Amino acid sequence: MSRSLKKGPFVDEKLYRKVEKQSSATNKRPIKTWARACTIVPEFVGYTFQVHNGRHFTEVFVTEDMVGHKLGEFSPTRLFRGHTNKKEGIKLR
Amino acid sequence: MPRIAGVDIPENKKIRYALRYIYGIGPQFADEILKDASVDPDLRAKDLDDQQLSAIATYIDANLIVEGALRRQTQQHIQRLRDIRSYRGDRHRRGLPVRGQRTRCNARTRKGKKKTVAGKKGVKG
Numbered sequence: 168m169s170r171s172l173k174k175g176p177f178v179d180e181k182l183y184r185k186v187e188k189q190s191s192a193t194n195k196r197p198i199k200t201w202a203r204a205c206t207i208v209p210e211f212v213g214y215t216f217q218v219h220n221g222r223h224f225t226e227v228f229v230t231e232d233m234v235g236h237k238l239g240e241f242s243p244t245r246l247f248r249g250h251t252n253k254k255e256g257i258k259l260r
Numbered sequence: 261m262p263r264i265a266g267v268d269i270p271e272n273k274k275i276r277y278a279l280r281y282i283y284g285i286g287p288q289f290a291d292e293i294l295k296d297a298s299v300d301p302d303l304r305a306k307d308l309d310d311q312q313l314s315a316i317a318t319y320i321d322a323n324l325i326v327e328g329a330l331r332r333q334t335q336q337h338i339q340r341l342r343d344i345r346s347y348r349g350d351r352h353r354r355g356l357p358v359r360g361q362r363t364r365c366n367a368r369t370r371k372g373k374k375k376t377v378a379g380k381k382g383v384k385g
Contacts, residue, residue, distance in 0.1 A: 230344065232343065239347075240346040241344070241345060241347075243347060
């Protein structure tokens, strides 16, 4: 079920304030964040975020196309290395 | 045989049902089109006169995206998800279910026919 329109998009307050603070500065440093559930709003375009995936931070450069998606969609939490090869008994790749 | 929306040729069916053979037109749009073009939905497709056909075609052209254009649009949406490297785009790339369904079993529509792995439970290796 999708989110109630009444509430508007979920944007992490702290993260939003951080972006605002940087918008005046000329150099945009990547912002570290754990707020994977935060919706990407137009103000975020052109910023780089480091989105936590439970292990490390994935660099996410926000483009216009990403608006409306969540930050977490760009920082995969699972790593699939392929299936084991039974005969060899070792992981391939 | 009447032609509507480019290549589609419906047949001896009532126009209400025949229209659904066009990609992008289902029960709802079929009825909407016929109502707007004021064509009797129970007429057979072959019994429509040119004027009725053109009324239907005009409505589709003006209001709906069908056939090739719709397929292209859908493809573009998927391509966008891939290009921005989102999770959903990744699932499309791998041919796995996109909307969070389980993949331990089932999911055959996306994964295709079963690929039996030798040595797995019950299968002689």
